[in-house]
Every structure is written in C-alpha cells, then in structure tokens.
Amino acid sequence: MVATIIDVAKKCGYSKATVSRAFASPEAVSERAKARIYAAANELNYTPNPIARAMARQKTDNITFVIHENQYPAILNPFYSSALEAIMQETMKRNYGLFVTTNDHVRLPSGEVSIKKHMDGVIIAGQTDRSSIESFCKQNIPVVVLNNLIQMEHLPCIAVDNYHGAKCAAEHLIQKGHRRIALLEGRFSPQIYHDRHNGYMDAIVSAGLTVDPLLIRDVDANELCAETCAREMLSCPERPTALLCTNDTIAVGAMKAAMRMGLRIPEDVAVIGFDDSYVSRVIEPELTTVRIDSLQMGKLAVEMLFRLIDGEELSKWYIEMPTELIVRGTT
Amino acid sequence: MVATIIDVAKKCGYSKATVSRAFASPEAVSERAKARIYAAANELNYTPNPIARAMARQKTDNITFVIHENQYPAILNPFYSSALEAIMQETMKRNYGLFVTTNDHVRLPSGEVSIKKHMDGVIIAGQTDRSSIESFCKQNIPVVVLNNLIQMEHLPCIAVDNYHGAKCAAEHLIQKGHRRIALLEGRFSPQIYHDRHNGYMDAIVSAGLTVDPLLIRDVDANELCAETCAREMLSCPERPTALLCTNDTIAVGAMKAAMRMGLRIPEDVAVIGFDDSYVSRVIEPELTTVRIDSLQMGKLAVEMLFRLIDGEELSKWYIEMPTELIVRGTT
Numbered sequence: 001m002v003a004t005i006i007d008v009a010k011k012c013g014y015s016k017a018t019v020s021r022a023f024a025s026p027e028a029v030s031e032r033a034k035a036r037i038y039a040a041a042n043e044l045n046y047t048p049n050p051i052a053r054a055m056a057r058q059k060t061d062n063i064t065f066v067i068h069e070n071q072y073p074a075i076l077n078p079f080y081s082s083a084l085e086a087i088m089q090e091t092m093k094r095n096y097g098l099f100v101t102t103n104d105h106v107r108l109p110s111g112e113v114s115i116k117k118h119m120d121g122v123i124i125a126g127q128t129d130r131s132s133i134e135s136f137c138k139q140n141i142p143v144v145v146l147n148n149l150i151q152m153e154h155l156p157c158i159a160v161d162n163y164h165g166a167k168c169a170a171e172h173l174i175q176k177g178h179r180r181i182a183l184l185e186g187r188f189s190p191q192i193y194h195d196r197h198n199g200y201m202d203a204i205v206s207a208g209l210t211v212d213p214l215l216i217r218d219v220d221a222n223e224l225c226a227e228t229c230a231r232e233m234l235s236c237p238e239r240p241t242a243l244l245c246t247n248d249t250i251a252v253g254a255m256k257a258a259m260r261m262g263l264r265i266p267e268d269v270a271v272i273g274f275d276d277s278y279v280s281r282v283i284e285p286e287l288t289t290v291r292i293d294s295l296q297m298g299k300l301a302v303e304m305l306f307r308l309i310d311g312e313e314l315s316k317w318y319i320e321m322p323t324e325l326i327v328r329g330t331t
Numbered sequence: 332m333v334a335t336i337i338d339v340a341k342k343c344g345y346s347k348a349t350v351s352r353a354f355a356s357p358e359a360v361s362e363r364a365k366a367r368i369y370a371a372a373n374e375l376n377y378t379p380n381p382i383a384r385a386m387a388r389q390k391t392d393n394i395t396f397v398i399h400e401n402q403y404p405a406i407l408n409p410f411y412s413s414a415l416e417a418i419m420q421e422t423m424k425r426n427y428g429l430f431v432t433t434n435d436h437v438r439l440p441s442g443e444v445s446i447k448k449h450m451d452g453v454i455i456a457g458q459t460d461r462s463s464i465e466s467f468c469k470q471n472i473p474v475v476v477l478n479n480l481i482q483m484e485h486l487p488c489i490a491v492d493n494y495h496g497a498k499c500a501a502e503h504l505i506q507k508g509h510r511r512i513a514l515l516e517g518r519f520s521p522q523i524y525h526d527r528h529n530g531y532m533d534a535i536v537s538a539g540l541t542v543d544p545l546l547i548r549d550v551d552a553n554e555l556c557a558e559t560c561a562r563e564m565l566s567c568p569e570r571p572t573a574l575l576c577t578n579d580t581i582a583v584g585a586m587k588a589a590m591r592m593g594l595r596i597p598e599d600v601a602v603i604g605f606d607d608s609y610v611s612r613v614i615e616p617e618l619t620t621v622r623i624d625s626l627q628m629g630k631l632a633v634e635m636l637f638r639l640i641d642g643e644e645l646s647k648w649y650i651e652m653p654t655e656l657i658v659r660g661t662t
Contacts, residue, residue: 045469045470047470062428073416073420074416074419075406075412075415075416075419076412076413076416076609081406081407081412082407084406085404085405085406085407088405088406088431089404092431092432092433097393097428097430098429098430098431099428099429100419100423100429101423102423138376139376139378223612252613255615256615259615260615278407279613281554282583282610282613282614283613283614283615284586284587284590284591284614284615
C-alpha cells in the first residue's frame with residue numbers, strides 16, 4: 001500500500017494542507033511542523049504524487065525543447081548545446097522538467113496536431129515550419145523561437161545579427177591586408193545563410209575588392225567537407241590568403257587542411273569562424289571567430305517562455321542578439 | 332471548453348476505446364477509422380490528455396538523468412554529453428520524456444526522500460552517494476548507475492575497464508622508446524582515479540623503469556590547469572618525453588603547453604588522452620587516446636532501465652565497458 005497525504009496528516013497531527021505546503025512551499029511552514037511532517041512522511045515512506053498534483057492543476061510543469069532533425073544530434077551540436085545547457089539550468093531552477101525532442105517527434109499519428117507529450121510551453125530551435133507553430137498555438141501552448149525569425153503575430157523570436165558579424169569578420173581580414181578572401185558557407189537555414197553571405201559581400205564590395213565567384217563555396221557544415229573544400233581552394237595557383245567560414249566547425253576543418261598542407265596559420269593563411277563555440281578554444285592556434293552568446297540566448301528564450309506560461313505580457317516580441325568579433329591566433 | 336475523448340467519440344461514431352487506440356497504438360486501428368477519428372479530433376481541436384493518462388496508469392513515462400554537481404554542466408561535459416545523447420535518443424524512441432538534473436536537485440526539502448519530480452526510473456551518472464540510491468529503491472524507482480561501480484545488491488552498474496586502458500596507453504609509450512613518462516591525473520571519483528593510476532604504475536614497473544614521483548601530478552580536469560602543470564614539467568632540465576593524461580581535456584591543455592613552448596608533437600613530446608571525446612579530433616595533430624564508447628554506454632544504461640521499468644529480469648547486473656587505445660598523431 002502506498003501512503004497518501006491523508007496517512008501522513010493523520011500520523012503527525014497536522015492538516016492535509018500543511019503537509020502539502022511542507023513539500024510544495026517549505027518556507028511557509030514552521031521548522032517544528034516540518035520536522036514532524038518529514039518524520040511521519042519518512043516513516044510511512046510517503047512522497048508527494050506529482051501526477052495527482054498535475055491532474056488537479058492541469059499543468060505539467062514540463063517544457064519542451066524542439067530541434068529540427070537536420071540539426072541533430074542536439075546535445076553534441078556545438079552551437080545548440082550551450083543554449084540547451086542554459087535552458088536546462090533555468091528550467092531546473094524553477095522545478096520544471098525538460099523534454100528534448102525533434103520536430104518530427106512531436107507529431108501525433110493524425111499528422112495535424114503536434115504534441116505527443118503534454119507540455120506547458122515549447123522552445124523551437126532554428127529551422128522549423130509554420131504548421132508546427134500554428135498547431136501549438138491552437139492548443140494554447142506558448143512557443144518561443146530561438147535562432148530564427150518567423151513572421152507571425154505574437155510569436156516571440158530570438159535571432160542573431162548575422163549580417164553585422166559576417167561583415168566585421170570580412171572587414172577585419174581586409175584591414176589585415178588580405179585581398180583574396182574566400183567564403184566557406186555552411187548550408188544553414190535561408191535567413192542565416194543569406195545574412196552571413198551578404199555581410200561578406202558588402203564588406204568586399206565596400207573595400208573596392210573584386211568578388212571572385214571561385215572563392216565562394218557552399219559546404220556541409222562538418223569538418224571533413226570543410227577540409228576537402230579548403231584543400232581544393234588552397235591548392236589553386238591563385239589561392240586565397242584568408243578563409244572566412246560561417247561556423248567554427250567549418251573553420252576547424254579548414255585549419256586542418258592548411259596545417260596538413262604545411263601552411264602556417266596565420267602567416268600563410270588566416271582563418272575566421274563563426275559562433276565562438278567550444279571548438280574555437282580547443283584548436284591551436286585558437287580561432288578568431290564571431291561570438292554569439294548562445295548561453296544568454298538560451299536563458300532569454302526560457303525566461304520569455306516562463307513569462308508567457310505565467311500569463312504575463314512580454315515587453316518585446318523580437319530580440320536580436322548582437323555579434324562580436326573575437327580576435328585570437330588565426331588572423 | 333476543451334474537447335474530451337467523449338466529444339470525439341460522439342462526433343465520429345466510434346467508441347471511446349477506439350479513439351484512444353487511434354492515438355496510443357495507431358497500428359491497431361484501420362485506416363478508415365483513423366481518418367474519421369483524426370478528422371473529428373482536428374475539428375474539435377482535441378489532443379489526448381497525457382496527465383489523465385498518467386493518472387489512470389500511475390506511470391509518468393518519464394525517466395531522469397542525475398549527474399553530480401561536480402560534473403556539471405552536463406550537456407557541455409565532453410564525456411557525459413555522448414552518454415546523454417544516446418540516453419535521449421533511446422528515451423524518445425520509446426516516447427518517454429527525459430529530465431536532466433543534479434544530485435542535489437532531486438532532494439525534497441525533508442532531505443531524506445529523493446524525488447522532486449515523479450519518474451519511472453533513474454540513471455545516475457558517475458559520482459553519487461548511497462543514500463540517494465537507497466531513497467530511490469525505497470520508492471520502488473529503478474536505478475541504473477553509469478560510469479561507477481557501487482556494491483549494492485540488485486543495483487545495475489555500468490563501469491569502465493580503466494585499469495586496462497591506462498596500462499595499454501603507458502605500454503604504447505614504452506614501446507615507442509619513452510623512458511620518462513609523466514602522468515597528469517584528473518581528480519575524478521576514487522575508483523576511476525585509482526584504476527587509471529594503477530594501470531600506469533604497473534606498466535612502468537613491469538618495463539623495469541623507475542617510478543619518479545616528480546612525474547606524477549594531480550590536476551583539475553580543465554585545460555588551463557593542465558597547461559600550467561604540463562608547462563612546469565616540460566620546463567624541468569630532465570623533462571618527460573611523454574605525457575599520459577587521464578582525460579582528453581587534460582591532454583589538450585598539455586598539448587597547448589608543448590606547442591606554445593615551441594616543442595613539436597610527437598617528435599619532442601608525445602601526448603595521450605583518455606575517453607576519445609570530441610576534443611580529441613578537433614585538436615591538430617589529432618590525439619592518441621583511450622577510447623570509451625560512451626554512446627554505447629548510455630544506450631546500455633537506458634536499455635537496462637527500461638527492462639527494469641517493464642518488470643523484466645536483467646541477465647547481468649554489472650557491465651564493464653572495454654577500453655581501446657586509438658593511435659593518432661600525438662604519439
């Protein structure tokens with residue numbers, strides 16, 4: 001027989017409400033009462049039943065982090081891992097549970113409705129589709145979009161000033177005297193891709209340099225593809241003297257290509273990444289990169305979500321995270 | 332008004348049981364019935380209520396990953412992130428939710444009982460204490476311990492053959508002709524620390540080499556401490572020609588020290604790590620290391636846990652993961 005709150009109340013002589021409070025809001029109960037209640041609970045092997053509590057409140061005390069299949073794995077993804085870490089920590093502080101799942105996985109077999117597990121709110125990371133968001137909204141489940149801007153009324157989005165970041169990175173290389181600056185572009189979601197591309201283009205054109213289409217290449221954002229691409233470019237007679245990479249993983253692959261060809265970094269070829277993820281400080285020389293504070297981004301997303309869950313107003317529906325050039329050893 | 336399963340049944344003309352099955356086990360319902368049920372559900376904006384379902388079954392369909400505060404942050408921890416990724420993926424396949432939390436956080440205010448969120452099972456990673464485990468057991472919550480061996484009856488543990496891994500690493504360096512091999516030991520939980528230490532010692536003694544206490548140093552397992560320690564050792568007149576590091580993060584710090592002192596790796600100094608975490612393939616030259624298949628370790632842990640949740644027997648209560656030397660560019 002599992003002990004109930006009534007058994008505990010009977011045993012210690014306090015009311016059901018006081019016993020309940022001793023677990024849910026211990027600061028509201030005297031030390032003396034708590035001591036007796038906990039002793040009775042331990043003797044009866046009682047713990048509060050969160051299922052019954054959820055049933056009574058029709059709240060789950062869970063939120064969900066949804067990431068697109070293409071950005072999988074979530075935890076081992078150098079960019080999203082920091083945001084997820086911040087989200088997890090804030091969620092725990094509030095005694096909420098966190099589900100981590102993919103876009104596909106929140107769909108019911110009916111295909112139309114988008115929820116397999118009940119949740120009080122959702123953070124969608126990066127790539128997504130409008131129908132998923134609409135389905136959550138229809139069910140009155142608050143949604144915050146992280147690292148993407150979706151034009152929809154009352155949809156909070158946190159995106160990144162990618163244009164400015166890429167432009168600063170290219171300008172830094174131009175200031176260092178580089179004239180042949182290659183762009184290795186990861187195949188990211190359209191907005192991120194285009195903003196970083198345009199930042200590079202505008203810096204090149206503003207400096208009066210010629211845009212050489214041979215120096216602009218799309219790559220899959222993994223080390224191997226980046227290494228292959230960089231090796232090809234660096235083997236050309238008129239090779240680039242600098243490689244601007246649209247994330248740090250691409251930059252690490254590009255650095256490996258250069259080092260394995262016997263080129264010195266930054267003397268023979270300079271490299272810049274994007275994100276300032278942990279890999280930028282593992283590689284030696286450490287990577288010059290464009291910093292996005294993804295921990296802060298995760299923290300802001302979960303704070304916005306909890307405000308919505310609590311029925312509060314948001315002062316802003318759109319936040320653009322700044323970017324900052326971090327100069328290290330590769331430029 | 333939120334639509335209930337009764338409303339959907341009434342609208343589509345199927346029984347409550349069939350509607351329920353169409354969501355919980357769609358393969359058991361005909362395509363024709365499903366089409367009508369989903370259409371009715373969408374029209375009424377109905378989704379199944381998992382809280383009511385949990386109440387009826389007294390199951391939460393959640394498991395919890397508990398990690399010690401000392402090993403925090405969990406997601407950004409190079410070793411545990413792989414295990415956690417595997418656990419997350421297996422948990423999702425079964426439509427379970429996953430909580431990630433620390434040791435401290437699962438304690439109730441009463442201090443004695445160990446659960447804030449209801450869960451069907453728990454995976455405890457690395458460092459832990461017996462009282463937490465006993466508290467879960469008292470509540471009939473199955474526990475699996477990952478990367479630690481706790482002697483307790485019917486407590487499934489998955490640990491690592493650390494002794495063998497460290498011994499092989501030292502033997503590899505000896506075979507390469509090294510005679511002054513330093514040991515940089517991370518301050519891990521006692522069992523892991525001692526097993527790796529003893530593996531090194533036995534290899535040195537078996538080879539007839541002298542154990543030099545000046546070559547054995549405890550370090551905090553972060554890059555900066557490792558770099559400082561390696562720099563000190565490499566600055567001595569009788570410097571070591573090889574550094575055996577008890578995890579990859581320490582090895583990366585040691586490599587940075589060597590490279591920044593102008594030493595060539597592996598010609599002037601060889602370096603070996605432990606874990607084969609992602610950092611070992613980011614650094615260049617890539618790191619020779621002792622591989623632990625932490626993805627597989629996570630997968631085994633969650634499989635054992637689900638067997639226990641399903642009330643099945645385990646064929647083994649203790650699994651020792653093998654280790655394997657992976658020779659790359661640093662030796």
